[in-house]
Amino acid sequence: MRDLKERKEGAFPLLASCLQGQPGSAKELEAIPMFMKRCPAEIDAERQPDLACLQSLLFDEEQSPAELAKMYKNEGNDYFKEKDYKRAVVAYSEGLQRRCGDPELNAVLHTNRGAAQFHLGNYRSALRDAIQARKLKPTHLKAIIRGALCHVELKNFSEAIAWCEEGLQIDAKERKLVETRAKADKLKRAEERDARRAKAMEKKEQCQKEILLAAIKERNIKLALEPSSEEEEISGGLAEISLDGFHCDSATGAKVHLDADGSLNWPVLFLYPEHEQTDFIAAFHENSRFIDHLMVMFAELPPWDLERKYLPSSLELYFEDEERAEMYELNPGHTLLQVLQHERYFVKAGTPAVLALVKHSPFSEKYFCGKKVHRLP
Structure with a gap:
């Protein structure tokens, strides 16, 4: 028995040292695929054949596209819960590439990928996913909510309100849609108010400039304008000056x-x-x-x-x-x-x-x- 024990310890020196609590051994142990706590973002099949093998076992290409898409969806959800949104986007994209033909599942994949993109600040990409999800499932409330939120971030307030109203026709009590619509409406009114103020200020400045130029012209003061492309002087009074x-x-x-x-x-x-x-x-x-x-x-x-x-x-x-x-x-x-x-x-x-x-x-x-x-x- 003693000889067998010695042979086993000799065969697994890293595991034995880890169990004995030697410094640095836990980190080395995590380099072994079987003991990894997280999978690398990218796997090099030549340098990491063991990981590539495990990945192929996990996502067996002999499985149906729907099964593979669902597995990638679950993997993306796990990454999403960990707030690892970049890996979540990759997983959901892999699921969509299976082209499983299930509109419901594909709508979920698009919606979930859009949510991950949203958290990454990629609002246009997130909006595209929301649009695709609605094409697959027009009544998908999560996609509608995500699209409305994207429009708010992109300052497309009228579009955000329209998305919210369409969603509220499906569920009039959806709290997120009610809140988003109120926010979009408030921001839209503020934007319109600021635009009116800017226009009024521009009109006032234009009027003051006209009065100023009239005063200069009245005094017969000549202005030399700075040309944009070639030297040019206006010397015939101010009648020609724009x-x-x-x-x-x-x-x-x-x-x-x-x-x-x-x-x-x-x-x-x-x-x-x-x-x-x-x-x-x-x-x-x-x-x-x-x-x-x-x-x-x-x-x-x-x-x-x-x-x-x-x-x-x-x-x-x-x-x-x-x-x-x-x-x-x-x-x-x-x-x-x-x-x-x-x-x-x-x-x-x-x-x-x-x-x-x-x-x-x-x-x-x-x-x-x-x-x-x-x-x-």
Whole structure:
């Protein structure tokens, strides 16, 4: 007997070590098909012939398609209970591939697969399964409920309500359908309300934009629109300008607007090319003078002006006519409106821009070299 016992322990060393409680042996034991607690998601017949053999024994192809489909359905249900929805989808799909010809069973397989897909967030796939299940069994309440829920998730609220109403004709007291219909109806009304608000807001903004453009046109201010494909300027007033082409927002978010007095306030950009610096005024009143802003902006010398030469009285202001490649000097005592009404000034991207340079500086002389400059008289 002792010799037999030794031979048995030698034949099953892994099992013996597991029974003796040796570390790591339980994990190794689960690698044996007979002792597996879960089946792998995919079985490689060449590397795992023992598992492939067990699978073929479990799903014997000699069984009828209906029997195989039912076995796959039960397997999918087990995975579903464990919340292993991906494997559940695979099992139900295998069942459907048996093409058993039983409408009732196939309807259940589609419904169950749809439920698993729903939990995975695959709402369109789940809806397709619900539709197929209804084709096989029009009175299948679970499929109708699942389809209604899918439509809610897909924000197809009218379709969700229609599915619920069809289901309630079969069972007027079905709680899930009653709740889903109420939810879909509430969401639909909220969506319609938001759409009305958005439309009203869009109409209001369009009206404000028309008023704004009318004010700009009235002042004979010319706008240069940013072309989408090729360079193009609109210089013949505003009659040709479409509302879609004019963007009053600047890159900073500031935009030209009418104040309570009906005056235009513009975002204005000051460029200092010598130091590659800029200043930005978010709301430059059209009747404000440039010199007034310069006095505030340079009340203290900026940190980048190491030579302390950027004084309001030392600065010259220019704008560039890009079409003609010419420069125009501005009178600092002029208002913004007077400058914008200049025959060769075009507002680009809703933001007037001017260049500021120090009078008679070496940089200024070099900057204007080769350029045609229209200076003040």
